[in-house]
Amino acid sequence: MERNTDHVSDEARRMLFQLTGVFQSLVSGQQWSKDPTPLEPDPLDLETVANVIDRATHLLRQEPNVLFIPAPVVVVGDIHGQCCDLLQVFRRTGGSCLIEATNDDAATRNGSGESCETHKRYLMLGDYVDRGNFSCECVMFLLALKVLHPSAVHLLRGNHESRCMTATEYHDTGVNFRTECVRKLGSEAYDKLMECFDCLPVCAVVHSSMGRWFCCHGGLGKRPFENSYARLILAKINKKTGPKVITIEQINQLTRYSEPPLKGALCDLLWADPLLEGVLGYKLSDKDYQEFLELDYMPNPPRGCSHLFGYAAIKPFLEVNHLMGIIRAHQCKDEGISYEYTDDRKITFTFPYITTVFSAANYCGSYGNKGAVLVFTSNRIEVVKYTSSGEVWVEGAPYVASPHVEAECVPRPLPPKPSALPQQTRSTKLWKSSLARIREGHTGEKGTQQFQAALQKDMTNEIHPGWRSVQRLGRVVGRIQLLRKQVTPPTLLLTNMSPNERRELSLPQALLGEVSRGDSHQLRVVFNSIDRNQDGFLSLTELEEFAKELSDVHTNVEEVKQLLQTMDIDKSGKVSFEEFTRYMATLALNTEDPSP
Helix, strand or coil, X not given: CHHHXXXXXXXXXXXXXXXXXXXXXXXXXXXXXXXXXXXXCCCCCHHHHHHHHHHHHHHHHHCXXXXXXXXXXXXXXXXXXXXXXXXXXXXXXXXXHHHHCCCXXXXXXXXXXXXXXXXXXXXXXXXXXXXXXXXXXXXXXXXXXXXXXXXXXXXXXXXXXXXXXXXXCCHHHCECHHHHHHHHCCHHHHHHHHHHXXXXXXXXXXXXXXXXXEEECCCCCCCCCCCHHHHHHHHHHHHHHCCCXXXXXXXXXXXXXXXXXXXXXXXXXXXXXXXXXXXXXXCCCHHHHHHHCCCCEEECCCXXXXXXXXXXXXXXXXXXXXXXXXXXXXXXCCCCEEEECCECCCCECCCCCEEEEECCCCHHHCCXXXXXXXXXXXXXXXXXXXXXXXXXXXXXXXXXXXCCCCCCCCCCCCCCCCCCCCHHHCCCHHXXXXXXXXXXXXXXXXXXXXXXHHHHHCHHHXXXXXXXXXXXXXXXXXXXXXXXXXXXXXXXXXXXXXXXXHHHCCXXXXXXXXXXXXXXXXXXXXXXXXXXXXXXXXXXXXXXXXXXXXXXXXXXXXXXXXXXXXXXXXXXXXXXXXXXXXXXXXXXXXXXXXXX
C-alpha cells in the first residue's frame, strides 16, 4: 500500500508540473473565451487522472465535516474554472513551494527553509468548477495538491460541486462542467469526480491568536437536522443553547457523502446567503435598522432553495460556537470581498460578522470585478486583491487584534437585540417590503454599472437547477388553474389528439421522452428532498410538509399541497418517482413557454 501511495504521489507531482505549464501558457482572457486554446496536443493521462482522484477521494473521506485549521492560512473563494487566477493565488500568497516541489524534501520547504506544511495552509471554500473553460484542469490541480500536501491544502464543498449544478447549461455565460469533463477526460472520470465531491468536507473553523472564524461556502439555515438521531443530539444541546441554534457538534453529525438535498443543513451550508441592508434600495433609518436586526431568516427566491439569514440568526450562532465571525464565498463581489454587519448603529463590532470572499477576477469575462483572498497570520488579517489584467495590492482587513484574546477565546458579548415584534409573526412592514424587493430581483449588492448589469443578466443561472427543472417541466405556480379545472395528467396529454392517436400512444414512453437526462436528474434531487424517510415513495404527509416549507417562496400552501397531491395518479396514497416524473412531464407538454 505504501509503495502504491508513493507511486500516486509521483503521478500527482507530474500532473501538477504539467498543469502549471498549461496555466502559465495562457492569458487571462482564455479563461472565458468561447474558443480557448485546446489542450488536446498534451492531454492529461487518464490512468493518472483516475489514480489521483481515487487517492484524493480516500483522503477527503477520512476528514470530518468540520475542519479545524490554525493560522497561518489563506482563505480562497470561488474559482469557477479560472485557472490563471488559481495559479496566481498561490504565487501571490507565498504558496509557490507547494506547486514547484519536485521531490518530497522540496515539497515541504519554502525559500527560508521552513516547512510549507507549517508555514502556510490553504483553505478553498468551494466552487472550483463550471463557467470557466478550465474547470477540469483546476479541479485536478487542486486534487493533485491535496494528494501531495494533505495537511496544507484543504478543500471544502461548494454548491457547484454537485451533479445537479455541473449539468446546468449556461449558454453564453459559461461552460458546463459535465460537458467539458466528458469531452476532455471521459464519462468515467466525471463519475469519479462526482464521488470525490460527495466526500468534500462542508465547513472549517480557522483559529489564530485573534479568535475563531467559521468558514463555509454558503451560510446558515434554520433546520439543522432531518434524522431522528441528530434530533436527539439537538434536543440535548438545545437545553443549553436554546432552539434553532446550529452548533459545530451538530454539523459534524451530518451525513455528507451524497448529492446535496434541496433543503436542510447541508443544503444551507452550500446555498444560503446573508440578508443585506441594501436590499430595500435605500439607507435605513436608525429605527428601521433596529427592526432589520430582528430578522433571522427569510425565503431566498433568487436561489430557489435555502434561506437568507440575518443578524438575529448570526448572533446566537456566533455566541454559542465561540466565533468572531463567518467567512463565506458563493456570491460575486465587485471588490472581491465584502463585509456585512459591522455595527448596530450604536456599537462598532470588533469584527464584521459576515465576510464574503470571491477569488475569480472578472467573473465569466463580463463582471469586471476584482478577485480577492484573505490571509490569516497569528496576529493580523490581510486582503490580497487583484484584477484580471495583473494588478495586485494588499490591504488590511477591518479586524482588530487583541493581545488578551487566545485561540479558543469567546468573542466579546454581542449587543442585545432591540425590542420588537416577535419574529415568528413575520408581520412587520420591513419584512414584507424586503421580501417583495427580493422577489423582484433586488439583492442589495453594490458595484459598478458593468457589475450590476452582469449580475442582473446572470441571475437566472443562480437558481437551484432542481427548481429550474420543476419550473420548466411543471410550472408549479403558473399551472394552478389547471388543477382548479380538475384536469388530470392523461387528459391534459390527450386533449389535442384524435381517438386513434390516443389509442396508439404509449403514455409513459411519450412522457419520459420529454424529460432530458439533466431534467430527470434534477427531478430526482427534488423527489429525494421530499422523501424524508427515503423509502422511494412520497406520502401525503411528506408532500404536505414540503409544501409548507415552500409556501413563503412559491405560492399559497393549500394550492401547492393540492397540486402535489394530484401526482398520486393511481390514488394509492403514495407517489412513486415514475408518477412524479410523469406528472411533471405531462405539464411540460402543455406549457406554452417552456423556458425557465
